[in-house]
Amino acid sequence: MRLPSFFSKKRGERRTGLPAWGSLGEAIYYLVLLTAGLVIGGLMLTGVAVSEWRINNQFVEASGRLIGKGLARHTTTDIFGNRRQSWRPAILVEYQARGKLVRSWSSGRLAETSSQRETAIAQLAQWQLNRPVSCWYDPDNVTTVVLKRGYNWWLWLLTLLLPGALVAFGSSGLLHAAGGWGRSEERQAAEVWGLLKRLTRGMPEASGFPAIPACDNLVNSPGTVLRFRLPTESPEAWTLLGSGLFAGLWNAVVIVLAIGAGFDVAGGRADWWLLLLLAPFTLVGLLAIGLFFRRLLRVTAIGPSHLEISDHPLRPGGSYEVLLSQAGSVAFRRLELRLELEEQATFRQGTDVRTERQVVCSEVIRCWNRVEPLPGTPFEAELQFRVPPRAMHSFHSTHNTLSWQLVLRGQPDHWPELKRVFPLVIYPSDTTAAMGAAPVSWHSGQGAAS
Amino acid sequence: MMRTAAGLAPSSSPPLSPQVTVDFNVDDGNYAPGDNIRARYRVVGVDRHAVTAIEQSVAWYTEGKGEEDLGVILFERKPLERVEPEPASAEPLVGVISGKLPPSPLSYEGVIVKIRWCVRVRLFFVGGRDFVSEHVFFLGDVPVARPPEPAVS
Incomplete structure (x- = not known):
């Protein structure tokens, strides 16, 4: 019995193969990615989106009173065994639900979590005890209560970014594999991808001349003496832009780190590792600024x-x-x-x-x-x-x-x-x-x- | 320029080494842009009942350091009818592909980019296996490119 070979063989100008196996392998690979994207996306949606949607649409509004407050502490341990703690404001609310007086803790949103205990305490200060507040409780479990509603769009965006990328990559790959299923590369080029490429062509083609780029962008600027003025592709302009971006981004990071270190020093908690790191970072930042201005001077001195x-x-x-x-x-x-x-x-x-x-x-x-x-x-x-x-x-x-x-x-x-x-x-x-x-x-x- | 894919088909199961001969309507396989190409192919050494379809195409593709790009100018797929019962038949498969060649791209022999024109004949066998035979011809008359020699000061 002869087993099918998964890869094509090329002998000189001849090739033999079993293209369906190649397409199947490709389809399975992209299907796995698509499934992973859908599963992760589903978990993310049920974990973040559904709970937020229920709070905004199904929770019942009630009048309540703040009767206590404190901090909810969450401790995690990373793979190296380091323990990290985070805090969130927690409010004890008393409210009427289905004719009964209910007392329950509301621990705020995930976005209000802070790694700094002082920040969480500052957030807690805005809640005043014995003040009447509006609250919303879960009709399925009246002890679940929130004091704020609304959608956290950036959290949605972050949680859906990875599954979204997986779904996009997997589905486009699956479409590609389906388009090539049982089709030779010539047939794909002539039918499916020929059409797609025409629709999504990066560079326009000269009319009547296949595979020759159009020169519309090269003839849209008239010259002062001759017919056309040609655009410039100057490597030094890209270098200048690149060095400017690098200098800007690098120094922005340095400034953020320096402000953080400054606050630490002012609060009497100097982080020596951060200060030691800042010295070479600042040096690189200054060199990047110097290099950018040198290049700028060169471009302006040499002239267009x-x-x-x-x-x-x-x-x-x-x-x-x-x-x-x-x-x-x-x-x-x-x-x-x-x-x-x-x-x-x-x-x-x-x-x-x-x-x-x-x-x-x-x-x-x-x-x-x-x-x-x-x-x-x-x-x-x-x-x-x-x-x-x-x-x-x-x-x-x-x-x-x-x-x-x-x-x-x-x-x-x-x-x-x-x-x-x-x-x-x-x-x-x-x-x-x-x-x-x-x-x-x-x-x-x-x-x-x- | 004519290329023949040589080899004999095994007598059992799908034959994998058919011989494909392509005859062009110019003697040296050199065409000018806008010429009419007419290529006649002949496939021997294959049981024609084991072939489910033939695809014939005129295409250009790139070779060299970059990934291959392919452009198909003429394409035709011919499904072959199957008649039951199927006695083995060594009768050759023949076909013709013809059409007008475009003004570009011309055949090009560069250093890291090459552009080749070819006629491809692809046979599809019962069971899904395929066999492709490629026959290169030339479009235009562009000289071989070489990197310029460094200037002597």
Whole structure:
């Protein structure tokens, strides 16, 4: 008896397999995730949502009186054996329920729980004894009473976040597995996922040119001299943004820690570990601020680069004029403009998604040595370049991209190297697209056996 | 360029090594964008009654460092009728797929990204097992890409 093989075998250009097993395994995996999400979500809902809903909709309102108050203490032990305590205000209420006088403790909401006993005592101070209050009791158990109603939306959000993610991930995966059930990858691409991809396409496609990105965003800005002004993809702008975000977030954390430590010190309870930790954190925060301002100074000192082009999209073999404008007060030892083709491949490595880049064509359009700025006047140059006649067109698919770009590289005095990228879109040449249909004739033969 | 998936089908149970031959309507398998492709395939070494369906497609896919992307331009699924009783038949399965090729993407031999065009013939057997044979052809005439040599100062 031959057992079914779970994985396909590839022999050269041939593959054999049992695709139903693959789809089944995938479906089971996502079904487990979906079920886990639904079960956890159900438990969360019954634990948080149902009780809150009952309080707001089914509990009976009554007039009561506060006759006692205290703190409810909750002790937990973590896996290392450390015991932690938390406190909540607890109020003793006397109220009429079904004609009887009932006395019961109301221990407030979960959100009122505090790890600081002083905070819980402060919360308790707002309740005054012998004061008449409105309360709501459970009609099924009259000794269960609350003094506040309403919904705690952030608690709902937090409790539903994990099961929500599991349900979303599991159901989308299950849909994917169901879409691929018994279908070959070609059939999926032609039918189900072809439609879905068209609906959810990340980058729009050029009309009539499959897998070539549209250049609508590259031709919506007119130039002052030439037809279009190209947008810039500046790595240094992203670096500046990244370092700014890092500096901001890091220092926000440091400030919060410092305020907490300050209150502790003022209250005579210095946490030495926190103070010791604050010193290197503050140092890193100051360095991050310094690095951000250095980068900001560099961007503003070097000045913006503008590039205008005579036509877009480009075609292989076509000649195009460009106008380069470099503002700023920095002198360059060397400045060059290149036409480059970059391959980008996105792949999974373990749990990471990585993108690798490789420049496969780099032609110098023009190079300048010693560019000195004139006060108040940007450096400008009008150039012409030609796209190689047999150049590959731009290409974009989900995981692979071929990007043509004009790259401005400079070596400024006293500053690190400058790189500014102006993306282009190149279509296939008119001649190859218009070669027309070849006559139908049969040329039979045997190729290499794989 | 013609590729033949070679191999002999075993006489019992679903045959797993059929021979698939594809003939293109151009001698070197080089097409220009907008050309009409017409590929005739022939499957031998298989009991045709063990085949439940054939899928034929013209597709491009990416190869290289990134995950594979697939685009199908022409696709046709042909369920095969089964007649009872089923005497074993070694008669070859033949078919033709034809259509107009799009202007892009062109075949490309890059460093970490490659784009290939192919005709695929996929056989589905009784019991759910399938067999696919792939026959590469070229669209366009883009030269092989190589990383630029470092500049000599």
